[in-house]
Amino acid sequence: MPPDILILAPSPSAAVNAQLEERYACHHAWQVAPEERHAWLDTLAPRIRGVVTTGALGLNATDMALLPALEIIAVNGVGLDGVALDVARQRGIAVTTTPNVLTDDVADTALGLLLASARHIAALDRFVRDGAWERREAIAPASSLRGKTAGIFGFGQIGQAIAHRLAAFGIHVRYFQPRAIAGTEVPRAESLLALAQESDYLIVCAPGTPATRKIVDRTILDALGPQGTLINIARGALIDEDAMIAALQDGHLGAAGLDVFADEPHVPAALRAMSNVVLTPHVGSLTVETRHAMGQLVVDNLAAHFAGQPLLTPVKQ
Ligand code: 8YV
Numbered sequence: 001m002p003p004d005i006l007i008l009a010p011s012p013s014a015a016v017n018a019q020l021e022e023r024y025a026c027h028h029a030w031q032v033a034p035e036e037r038h039a040w041l042d043t044l045a046p047r048i049r050g051v052v053t054t055g056a057l058g059l060n061a062t063d064m065a066l067l068p069a070l071e072i073i074a075v076n077g078v079g080l081d082g083v084a085l086d087v088a089r090q091r092g093i094a095v096t097t098t099p100n101v102l103t104d105d106v107a108d109t110a111l112g113l114l115l116a117s118a119r120h121i122a123a124l125d126r127f128v129r130d131g132a133w134e135r136r137e138a139i140a141p142a143s144s145l146r147g148k149t150a151g152i153f154g155f156g157q158i159g160q161a162i163a164h165r166l167a168a169f170g171i172h173v174r175y176f177q178p179r180a181i182a183g184t185e186v187p188r189a190e191s192l193l194a195l196a197q198e199s200d201y202l203i204v205c206a207p208g209t210p211a212t213r214k215i216v217d218r219t220i221l222d223a224l225g226p227q228g229t230l231i232n233i234a235r236g237a238l239i240d241e242d243a244m245i246a247a248l249q250d251g252h253l254g255a256a257g258l259d260v261f262a263d264e265p266h267v268p269a270a271l272r273a274m275s276n277v278v279l280t281p282h283v284g285s286l287t288v289e290t291r292h293a294m295g296q297l298v299v300d301n302l303a304a305h306f307a308g309q310p311l312l313t314p315v316k317q
Pocket of ligand 1: 054055056076077078079080102282283284285286
């Protein structure tokens with residue numbers, strides 16, 4: 001009998017989905033209406049040995065408690081903020097993520113948001129479409145990226161890939177995270193506040209944890225200042241969203257480029273209304289190539305687990 005696995009979201013890769021169907025009895029929660037999911041899961045739950053989830057969805061303690069035979073949670077992503085890791089650890093449930101393969105695309109998304117914000121690309125796109133150019137309305141010049149300073153908060157693989165890209169634009173780079181990174185030439189600021197004070201652009205790449213919740217608060221935003229731009233490709237929870245909206249509205253913060261939000265997929269109307277804000281729907285890793293590679297890592301981790309082999313990319317617990 002193939003192991004039963006619960007799939008919370010499909011992969012955009014047909015090859016990945018086909019491999020899962022071939023090897024497992026797949027139960028697709030995303031195909032069931034949310035209000036019917038509990039009843040649907042009731043009979044299945046005792047048989048489920050693996051869960052395939054995403055960084056955004058995770059697997060909380062309540063849902064984990066419904067699955068007594070759960071052995072492995074394979075996350076299609078690197079964010080673990082939605083996974084009840086303490087419960088997984090206590091129950092000996094393995095957890096895997098998809099590091100490395102998504103680094104470049106997520107870094108590219110950060111650069112895209114930065115370019116779109118700093119050079120007004122999204123606003124200018126609307127300007128052309130709305131006919132403002134034909135009406136010969138004035139176009140305010142953007143400010144150049146060259147010579148500016150970017151502060152990267154969270155200097156893991158993605159933060160470092162962003163730093164590498166920024167250097168090619170002639171942007172000075174600094175970073176902050178509690179633990180200094182050995183072997184990098186990028187200077188480390190002494191705190192997040194110091195980083196924001198030194199930066200024209202603050203790029204948030206740190207993991208979502210209880211310690212980073214709303215860490216980018218009004219003080220940090222004020223330090224970034226009226227000419228400053230905030231970029232977030234990490235998690236919405238790291239930013240005090242109300243404080244950010246207020247700072248953007250009263251001109252204490254210049255602009256923002258956001259891929260992630262506090263309550264996805266809901267984006268506050270105030271943010272949608274602002275022309276100095278660029279919004280994308282949590283698509284940092286959403287390319288054909290990367291989503292295939294992420295899905296393949298999920299497939300390979302599950303295969304290793306059910307064959308009793310070492311996992312490829314386990315989360316150390
Ligand atoms: C994915 C992410 O968009 O890695 C993460 O944690 O947030 C993203 O790469 C998400 O996991 C959906 O698959």
